[in-house]
Amino acid sequence: MCGLNGRYNFDGRPVSAAEITVMRDVLQHRGPDDAGLHVCGPIGLGHRRLSIIDLAGGRQPIDNEDGSVTIVFNGEIYNFTSCGKTCWHAVTRSRPTATRK
Numbered sequence: 126m127c128g129l130n131g132r133y134n135f136d137g138r139p140v141s142a143a144e145i146t147v148m149r150d151v152l153q154h155r156g157p158d159d160a161g162l163h164v165c166g167p168i169g170l171g172h173r174r175l176s177i178i179d180l181a182g183g184r185q186p187i188d189n190e191d192g193s194v195t196i197v198f199n200g201e202i203y204n205f206t207s208c209g210k211t212c213w214h215a216v217t218r219s220r221p222t223a224t225r226k
Contacts, residue, residue, distance in 0.1 A: 127199045128152025128173035140169035161185045172197040
């Protein structure tokens with residue numbers, strides 16, 4: 126199972142990338158295969174990935190098409206094969222822009 130972490134500073138202070146990275150890497154045992162980081166102002170997200178399906182893909186955090194929303198996701202979409210082209214187009218339009226390891 127993957128590992129997620131995050132921080133939001135309600136007072137608007139910028140989040141420290143180093144702090145999010147330390148928090149994320151404590152979870153390495155939960156996701157030894159990849160690591161992602163997103164820091165933007167008062168928001169920081171970290172992700173550790175355990176690759177089970179889609180070994181080459183699945184990098185996180187993930188942005189939407191215009192970059193206005195970034196998420197980390199823990200789980201599996203079990204009906205991904207039945208989603209067909211709709212899901213495939215949604216995935217290929219997303220732009221993972223997170224910093225890696």
